[in-house]
Amino acid sequence: MKIKSTLNRIPGGMMVVPLLLSATINTIAPDLLRIGNFTQALFVDGAGTLIALFLLCTGAQINVRNVGVSLGKGAVLLSVKWLVGAAVGLLAYMFAGENGLWLGLAPIAVIASMTNSNGGLYMALVGQYGDKTDRAAYSLLALNDGPFLTMVALSIFGAMGFVDGLFSVTAFISVLLPIIIGMILGNLDGEMRDFLNTGSSMLIPFFAFALGMGINFKAIVEGGLSGVALGLMTVFITGTAGYLVFKALKWNPIAGAAEGSTAGNAVATPAAIAAASAGFAANVEIATVQVAASVVTTAVLLPLYIAFLVKRLEKKGVRLPEDYSTDEKAAS
Template sequence: MRIKANIEKIPGGLMVVPLLLGAVINTFFPGMLRIGGFTQELFVDGALVLIALFLLCAGAQINVKNVGVTIGKGVTLLTVKWAVGATVGLVAYLFAGPDGLFLGLAPLAIIAAMTNSNGGLYVALVGQYGKNDDRAAYSILALNDGPFLTMVALSIFGAMGFVDGLFAPTDFISVLLPIVIGAVLGNLDEELREFLSSGSNMLIPFFAFALGMGINFADIIAGGLGGVILGIMTVFVTGTAGYFVFKSLNWNPVVGASEGSTAGNAVATPAAIASANAAFVSIEPIATVQVAASVVTTAILLPIYVGFLVKRLEKRGELEGYMQK
C-alpha cells in the first residue's frame, strides 16, 4: 500500500489527514485513545512535546550567519497578524449595534481570534512548505499566544488599560529555548545537524494527530454561524495579508499565509479579559464560543487554503524559487 504517497497527493496532506483523523476520533470516540500509558501520551497528550522536539530539530538547521532573517520573518508575521486583527476589531467596535455585536460577532472575539495564531498549525505547514529559518520564526510569532496582544489592542482603542500579570516573559523563553539548543548543537557539530535534520518531517503527522485530538466538531455548532464566519475571516483576511506582505519582501508567501489561524489557547482570552475588566463580563460567554468555533474552523480551512496557494505558485513555477531563498 502506498499510504504516504496517497496522503501527499492532498495539499498539506501529512498535516491535514492526521489532524482531521484525530478530530473525528475525539468528536465521536473521545475515550478510545485516552487509556493512559504510552498510547495516551503519544496520541493524545504528546502534541507539545512533539512540537518542541520538532523545533529543536529545526533549530539545528539554522546557520548563525542567517539568524537575522529568522528574526525579521518572525517580527513581520507577528506584526501583520496583530495589525490586521486589531484593525478588523476596531471596525467592529465602531459599528457594533446596541447589543455590542457587529454582524452577530463580538468585537472581543474578533480581536482574540484574529490576533492569536495556532503555533502547531504554523509549524506543520511551514515544516512542509518552508525553510528552517521560516520554522524558527515561530519563536517570535509565539508572542501572540494568550491575551496580551488582545489587551494591547483594547488599550489602544481606549476600551481598557494594561493589567499586570497577563504576559509572562518565561512563556516566550519556553518556546525559544528548544530552538536555541538545536541551533547551538547544529552549529557546533555538522554531523549533529545532519542527524537532527531527519526529525522535522517525520514528526509532523504525529503532532498533527495529537492536535486533532484536541478538536471537537461540536465547538462549531456551539459557536454558531458567527464563529464559523470568524474562522473564515481569520483564514482569508489575516492569511492573505501575510501572503502578500511576505511576497512583497521576496520571502516565501506560503509562510506568511500560514499564520492565518486561531490558537486553541485563544478560547481562554475572553475570560481573561473579563476578569481584568468587568465591562466585558456580559459579552464573555458568546465571545468564548465564537473563538472556540474559529479555532476548529481555521484548523480545517487553513491547510486547504495554503494547499490552494501552493498549487497556484507551483503552476507559475515560483514555489521552488521561494523555498530556496
C-alpha cells in the first residue's frame, strides 16, 4: 500500500490530508483520541511541541553565508513577498468587520499565507526556468518559513494601533528561539543541517494532525472558499509583484513570480502566533483552514500561471533561462 506516494501526488497532501482526517474525527467523535497518556499527548495535545521542533529543523536549513547576486536576488524576493503580503494584511485589519474577518478572511491568515512561500515549488520552477543564482537565492528566501515575519508584521501593526495583543519581548523570543538555535546548528555544522533537514518534512503530517484535532468541520465549510480566494490572491498579487520587480531589475522575471505560493509549514503559523499572544486566538481555527486551502490552491495554480508567463516571454523571443542568466556574473 503506497501511502506516501499517494499523499505526494496530492498538492500539500502531507499536510492537508492529516489535517482534514483529524478534523473529521474531531467533528464526528471528538473524544475518540482524548484518552490520555501518549495517544492524547501526540495526536491531540502535541501541536505546540511538534511545531517548535519543526521550527528548529527549518531554522537549520537557513544558510546565512551566501553573497553576491544570489544574496541580492534572495533579499529582493524576501522583501517583495513580505511587503506585499503585509500591505494586504494591513488592509484586512483596517477593514475587518465586527467578527474580525475581512471579506470572510482572517487577517492573520492573509499575512501568514501571503508572506510565506513554498520552497520546494520555487526550486522546481527555477530549476526549469532559472539559473544557479536563482536557485541559490532560496537560502535567503527561506527566512519567510514559519511565523517570524508574520510576527514582525503584527508587531508593527500593533505599534501603529491597528492590532490588539501586541507581543511582549519574552513572547516574541520564545517563538523565535527555536529558529535561531536551528540556524546556529545548521551553519556551524553541515552534517547537522542535513540531519535536521529530515525533520522539516517528517514532522509536518504529525503537527498537522494535532492541529486538526482543534478544528470542527464547520470551520472547513466556512474557510474553504475564502481560503481558495486567499490562494488566488497569493498567486496573482505576490507572484505578479515579484515578476514585475525582477523584470524592472533585468533579472529573470519567472524567478520573481515563482515565490507566489504558500508553503505547507504556514499552516502552523496561526497557532504559533496565538501561543505567543492570546490576543490573536479568536480566529485561529478558521485561519488555519484558510491557510491550508491557500497551500493547495497555490500549489495547483502557480505552475499554471508560470506556464502562462513563460509563453508570453517566448512570444517576445525570450529564451529561458539563457537570456537572463547571471551565472557568469556571479562567478566573476
